[in-house]
Amino acid sequence: MKWKAGLFLVAGIVVSQSSLASELVYKPVNPSFGGNALNSSHLFGVANAINDYKPPEDELDFESESALDRLTNSLESRLISQLLSDIGNGNTGHLETDDFFLNVVDNDGNLTVQIVDKISGESTEIQVAGLQPDQ
Numbered sequence: 763m764k765w766k767a768g769l770f771l772v773a774g775i776v777v778s779q780s781s782l783a784s785e786l787v788y789k790p791v792n793p794s795f796g797g798n799a800l801n802s803s804h805l806f807g808v809a810n811a812i813n814d815y816k817p818p819e820d821e822l823d824f825e826s827e828s829a830l831d832r833l834t835n836s837l838e839s840r841l842i843s844q845l846l847s848d849i850g851n852g853n854t855g856h857l858e859t860d861d862f863f864l865n866v867v868d869n870d871g872n873l874t875v876q877i878v879d880k881i882s883g884e885s886t887e888i889q890v891a892g893l894q895p896d897q
Contacts, residue, residue: 849873 790797792805827835838859845855849866856865865876875888 791801793799793802838857841857842864845857845864845866848855849868854866854868856863858864860880862880863876863878865878867874867876871891873890875890876885877888878885
């Protein structure tokens with residue numbers, strides 16, 4: 763008899779334990795990952811509260827570029843583009859601005875681009891071989 767009572771006790775424990783077990787379900791909190799959309803303002807507030815980033819003073823006092831500076835930069839860009847596109851036609855040339863000097867030389871398909879920074883005196887030379895001018 764004792765063994766029958768023990769068997770019923772073990773069976774009862776197994777049945778009761780299996781009825782308490784359930785599937786684990788993950789519910790995201792962040793609305794970007796499928797969570798409740800009402801959590802967004804709370805999460806944004808928490809993120810701002812712990813954000814201790816302070817921009818450097820240089821970024822706070824920036825001045826916008828004047829119209830004259832924008833025009834100058836645009837013209838320089840256009841002239842450099844024209845100079846480089848003329849290389850495809852076999853033409854060479856140079857361009858001088860306030861900041862740099864650009865010289866392009868084509869020696870029978872060997873292209874040399876020399877760039878000199880007028881302020882620092884640094885120079886860079888780029889050499890490309892195997893270019894054929896447009897026929």
